[in-house]
Amino acid sequence: MSTSINLAVIPGDGIGQEVVAQGLKVLTAVLPQDVKLETREYDLGAQRWHRTGETLPDADLEALRHHDAILLGAIGDPSVPSGVLERGLLLKLRFAFDHFINLRPSKLFPNTATPLAGRPEIDFVVVREGTEGPYTGNGGSLRTGTPAEVATEVSLNTAYGVERVVRDAYERASARPRKKLTLVHKNNVLVYAGHLWKNTFDRVGREYPEVTTDYLHVDAATIFFVTQPERFDVIVTDNLFGDILTDLAAAVTGGIGLAASGNINPTGAFPSMFEPVHGSAPDIAGTGKADPTATILSVALLLRHLGYEEQAARIEEAVSADLAERDGTFRSTDAIGDALAARVAG
Amino acid sequence: MSTSINLAVIPGDGIGQEVVAQGLKVLTAVLPQDVKLETREYDLGAQRWHRTGETLPDADLEALRHHDAILLGAIGDPSVPSGVLERGLLLKLRFAFDHFINLRPSKLFPNTATPLAGRPEIDFVVVREGTEGPYTGNGGSLRTGTPAEVATEVSLNTAYGVERVVRDAYERASARPRKKLTLVHKNNVLVYAGHLWKNTFDRVGREYPEVTTDYLHVDAATIFFVTQPERFDVIVTDNLFGDILTDLAAAVTGGIGLAASGNINPTGAFPSMFEPVHGSAPDIAGTGKADPTATILSVALLLRHLGYEEQAARIEEAVSADLAERDGTFRSTDAIGDALAARVAG
Ligand SMILES: CC(C)[C@H](C(=O)O)[C@@H](O)C(=O)O
Numbered sequence: 304m305s306t307s308i309n310l311a312v313i314p315g316d317g318i319g320q321e322v323v324a325q326g327l328k329v330l331t332a333v334l335p336q337d338v339k340l341e342t343r344e345y346d347l348g349a350q351r352w353h354r355t356g357e358t359l360p361d362a363d364l365e366a367l368r369h370h371d372a373i374l375l376g377a378i379g380d381p382s383v384p385s386g387v388l389e390r391g392l393l394l395k396l397r398f399a400f401d402h403f404i405n406l407r408p409s410k411l412f413p414n415t416a417t418p419l420a421g422r423p424e425i426d427f428v429v430v431r432e433g434t435e436g437p438y439t440g441n442g443g444s445l446r447t448g449t450p451a452e453v454a455t456e457v458s459l460n461t462a463y464g465v466e467r468v469v470r471d472a473y474e475r476a477s478a479r480p481r482k483k484l485t486l487v488h489k490n491n492v493l494v495y496a497g498h499l500w501k502n503t504f505d506r507v508g509r510e511y512p513e514v515t516t517d518y519l520h521v522d523a524a525t526i527f528f529v530t531q532p533e534r535f536d537v538i539v540t541d542n543l544f545g546d547i548l549t550d551l552a553a554a555v556t557g558g559i560g561l562a563a564s565g566n567i568n569p570t571g572a573f574p575s576m577f578e579p580v581h582g583s584a585p586d587i588a589g590t591g592k593a594d595p596t597a598t599i600l601s602v603a604l605l606l607r608h609l610g611y612e613e614q615a616a617r618i619e620e621a622v623s624a625d626l627a628e629r630d631g632t633f634r635s636t637d638a639i640g641d642a643l644a645a646r647v648a649g
Numbered sequence: 650m651s652t653s654i655n656l657a658v659i660p661g662d663g664i665g666q667e668v669v670a671q672g673l674k675v676l677t678a679v680l681p682q683d684v685k686l687e688t689r690e691y692d693l694g695a696q697r698w699h700r701t702g703e704t705l706p707d708a709d710l711e712a713l714r715h716h717d718a719i720l721l722g723a724i725g726d727p728s729v730p731s732g733v734l735e736r737g738l739l740l741k742l743r744f745a746f747d748h749f750i751n752l753r754p755s756k757l758f759p760n761t762a763t764p765l766a767g768r769p770e771i772d773f774v775v776v777r778e779g780t781e782g783p784y785t786g787n788g789g790s791l792r793t794g795t796p797a798e799v800a801t802e803v804s805l806n807t808a809y810g811v812e813r814v815v816r817d818a819y820e821r822a823s824a825r826p827r828k829k830l831t832l833v834h835k836n837n838v839l840v841y842a843g844h845l846w847k848n849t850f851d852r853v854g855r856e857y858p859e860v861t862t863d864y865l866h867v868d869a870a871t872i873f874f875v876t877q878p879e880r881f882d883v884i885v886t887d888n889l890f891g892d893i894l895t896d897l898a899a900a901v902t903g904g905i906g907l908a909a910s911g912n913i914n915p916t917g918a919f920p921s922m923f924e925p926v927h928g929s930a931p932d933i934a935g936t937g938k939a940d941p942t943a944t945i946l947s948v949a950l951l952l953r954h955l956g957y958e959e960q961a962a963r964i965e966e967a968v969s970a971d972l973a974e975r976d977g978t979f980r981s982t983d984a985i986g987d988a989l990a991a992r993v994a995g
């Protein structure tokens with residue numbers, strides 16, 4: 304825990320700008336007086352790409368790397384071909400900074416709408432691998448655009464990459480009251496990657512006898528997400544399965560407006576990056592309808608990562624209390640940010 | 650539509666035996682007197698593997714190929730290493746018989762339990778590709794079991810394979826009242842396969858101007874499955890995404906006990922295979938607790954495929970009526986089969 308935070312801010316596209324502003328508002332309000340917060344905003348995303356054709360130039364990458372952490376709003380716009388910004392900017396950051404832990408907590412806060420009948424208790428965290436799997440960009444196409452086209456996508460999995468995320472997940476499970484860790488994969492079909500994941504999971508698990516373990520195929524896991532989400536405590540899974548499961552998790556815990564995430568490099572070799580799970584939602588950009596809570600909860604993860612546990616907890620409690628008192632009347636992006644800033648300062 | 654049906658039956662493992670017996674009971678009851686039903690049972694699954702080490706020998710495959718259709722119960726047992734039966738038997742059948750349409754209807758029947766609050770109207774069908782994607786067994790591992798292990802899984806996609814399933818999906822959408830087709834993929838990350846799918850989808854779509862189209866990333870699709878399932882009519886997607894989405898679809902429409910599927914080769918070059926989406930559920934095998942409805946609905950798909958539309962519809966109506974009258978008291982596998990057989994005969 305340092306007495307200064309040198310934060311990179313990438314507002315990005317659509318509602319990114321608006322929600323990040325609220326995240327910074329709450330961050331400023333919660334930080335102790337003696338902690339110096341410096342921020343530098345990076346102009347990255349659709350506008351930059353349209354203007355210059357660049358997604359993430361080396362100079363920006365190099366500059367970003369010297370920050371303590373990165374706060375990102377959202378990336379993506381319908382005016383940019385699908386994949387350009389996702390791969391050229393968002394995934395490039397995750398890979399360049401070796402964010403092998405993609406941390407996505409899911410909690411059903413009081414008084415929030417869940418599509419699930421009976422309001423089950425939901426409080427789990429997905430530890431999604433962030434630097435391997437089908438996200439590595441390994442693939443290609445042959446005879447593209449012809450009736451003889453073949454297109455491939457290669458999922459790359461290494462013992463090195465799997466072990467470090469599995470180990471991190473055991474650590475997190477061991478530190479939680481229920482101490483339960485579920486591996487989600489599809490090892491009855493994806494047998495090569497599946498064996499690597501399962502064997503690593505079993506082997507590392509012997510070092511954590513206090514942790515109860517479970518294995519589920521990804522298809523079965525989606526069933527339990529809606530019928531029995533209370534069975535989950537910590538989940539560890541690959542990059543693609545984690546992507547799918549955390550959107551579903553967000554949906555059952557009150558929606559994508561509340562889902563926070565951290566792209567973490569626990570070694571500290573590179574800055575970690577915190578962002579809401581939601582996208583840039585161009586349809587509501589500028590309307591004041593975006594819920595900044597997911598970004599504000601991502602700020603809590605950021606603070607925890609930097610050692611400000613007390614401040615992180617204060618934000619989470621403020622969100623919980625704020626949600627408990629929401630009465631369904633519309634509050635603008637700004638109003639929610641103000642309310643949470645007031646709570647954490649108070 | 651022939652006046653005889655030469656059916657292969659693969660009861661398989663766990664509850665497979667029990668549910669298939671009910672499926673045959675209802676099939677016998679619904680068929681017109683003048684249709685001759687011949688069945689041959691194949692001993693395939695965990696027991697056979699334990700006894701002989703075989704999963705699907707060439708002789709069985711050759712014999713199976715001369716049937717009009719296959720009815721399969723469930724495959725898999727904890728005593729067999731994960732993947733052996735799935736890949737050596739179930740997927741081998743799907744691939745050998747070129748079942749490129751994996752058809753999985755999802756309907757929320759009256760009076761069935763859904764975990765979703767508010768009981769949305771759900772009536773869609775997933776057209777899952779069945780012979781490509783990450784299911785092809787292309788992959789491997791290097792330095793297996795060492796800290797330097799690398800494991801890969803390759804998703805193979807061909808214009809040939811994608812176009813035929815996309816075209817089938819447009820045909821199905823065009824024949825339904827709402828005429829809406831949604832492509833689900835992850836083309837912002839899996840750009841090579843994603844482009845092939847999206848381009849094919851757009852190109853073939855120009856031949857079906859009456860069909861409204863939509864595209865969703867797989868992660869976003871899971872959100873809509875629980876928050877807005879009524880937005881779906883026909884969904885076309887790849888093998889793995891289809892696997893995941895149809896388990897989730899089963900969960901929101903009353904559970905895996907009701908979800909039917911057909912592995913279809915529409916050309917008729919090989920027999921198509923019909924099976925419940927659920928697995929072998931060894932924990933309840935032999936207890937009479939298995940719900941045979943999914944198998945019975947799979948028999949309806951089988952009949953429709955063979956041209957017995959009237960009989961297929963009669964089974965579906967019987968299931969709908971039966972579910973509407975279920976009062977929550979326990980009925981055994983056998984009792985449910987009896988009730989449905991009585992209804993379709995009546
Ligand atoms: C935008 C996309 C590349 C990204 C992903 O697939 O990881 C998003 O869905 C997420 O979950 O952060």
Ligand SMILES: CC(C)[C@H](C(=O)O)[C@@H](O)C(=O)O
Pocket residue numbers: 491492522735736739740892926
């Ligand atoms: C058992 C398994 C190989 C299979 C699949 O993944 O296709 C099953 O989950 C299914 O959906 O039919």
